[in-house]
Amino acid sequence: LPLVARRQISVFGAGVPTPRELELAEEVGRLLAEAGVTVVTGGLSGVMEAASRGAAEAGGTVLAILPGEDPHGANRYATVVAATGTGHARNLAVAASGDAGIAIGHGWGTLSEIGLARKIGRPVVVLVGPDIEGLHRAETAEQAVRLARLLSD
Amino acid sequence: LPLVARRQISVFGAGVPTPRELELAEEVGRLLAEAGVTVVTGGLSGVMEAASRGAAEAGGTVLAILPGEDPHGANRYATVVAATGTGHARNLAVAASGDAGIAIGHGWGTLSEIGLARKIGRPVVVLVGPDIEGLHRAETAEQAVRLARLLSD
Amino acid sequence: LPLVARRQISVFGAGVPTPRELELAEEVGRLLAEAGVTVVTGGLSGVMEAASRGAAEAGGTVLAILPGEDPHGANRYATVVAATGTGHARNLAVAASGDAGIAIGHGWGTLSEIGLARKIGRPVVVLVGPDIEGLHRAETAEQAVRLARLLSD
């Protein structure tokens, strides 16, 4: 029974998002799960929770990578939890664990995840967020997921 | 569909183990998976791979927490991968992500995982390893798994 | 002999900068040292080395916070070295160790340091870099140092 590594895609976003961002995050999570992709997030509230809910409700695998030491600190939609204990340095783990990243938000944490992901060569698709050269842009959740899957092949 | 957080138990052990340690690790992985527990390891070779194989072949969920930045660097039995990018500091994440830890080996990495796990209050069961006050001991894989499950309730 | 904690200010910037960025970095380092401020950098080449050289040649204290495990991997102008062993997660340490940050460059690593610094509430002065709301801007090295010192009081 040799296992085949599943594709993993990370979703970056703020803990205190707008309603539009939440909606997009949930749809992104659902679409990734329907495509058989494991969804990676920072494991807390807001965009992280919405993407996780979308994925979990579609039967997907959801990896929460937490800043704290308590694996029970993840939102309820995580199916597997990595409690790093390294604070905001877990943003590097969120960025690295995805074959690509999808950004939904304008927060400083999201910006750091974009920077770290690009620093280590991960493609990043921005659905909502900063307009910086070297990032891909998408207008809809469907476009973002299609592009992120393509870029992580 | 509110999900219930699954129990997670970590297995600590060396990349270059003895045959006896490999055998124990594989059995520990299998027994944890059969009990519905997600197995957490450092994601590389040796004890980490043997425990992962035991769990994966029993249909379990296996979380590899890697030191490097490449999620494809895990052994083939990982079903979900956290690539921390933080080197040996990932030992803290391996220790923290389990509700308890099972140690199989005498290596320095294993010792650091035991120290970090106890520092943050995780119970540790030693199947093979140092004889230090404050650690639980088990003689068989079955005993280790039973004890670790009990201690992480 | 109760010691008084010295002010520390971090300089963020790329390993492969432009000549103009190098010149600014060296001047920033010198001015910080002359003001009695300890200069914190990522400890490698480019902007990090230029700022360190400017500070060290002015007799200042220079803390290199390295991604690797080898304290001898810092540039030659570091007077004290923290070898974190945590890869790009050391960007968080560079950001946190300064009472304020000065950014000189457009790289992804610099962007991640800006994001992490702001996430934990550090003021950031941009001398060369992205134009994002919530960051302070300066036109000259002198202005940047004056502003960073003011903001970190």
Next chain:
Amino acid sequence: LPLVARRQISVFGAGVPTPRELELAEEVGRLLAEAGVTVVTGGLSGVMEAASRGAAEAGGTVLAILPGEDPHGANRYATVVAATGTGHARNLAVAASGDAGIAIGHGWGTLSEIGLARKIGRPVVVLVGPDIEGLHRAETAEQAVRLARLLSD
């Protein structure tokens, strides 16, 4: 002005030590500083503070590597502060930043620092602590400092 990297030696030890451990730590700090060695510690109380005090009062350089994000969280004897923000993962940085380590204590954090230091090849001298193969032992502060300096050449 090409600088010569100064020797750095780390002191591992508990936040809540015995009086004997405090005395040894202060003497170790003093002797290291008198030998021109920069003292590296975890930056908090107990053994960390005593070693720092010994070194600072002898006019030495003392690097505090903190778990938290606040550089002002170090004990008052630190002359330079790295605030890692990575919790107990800073133990890796404490271990890596010294050319050798001196352990004074039986705590779990100390044990993890010993394990991490040995994992990355640093020699460790135990003044007070576990009796494990692969570690050097010393009976007095003077012996520990002499041995650690010799081993880090």
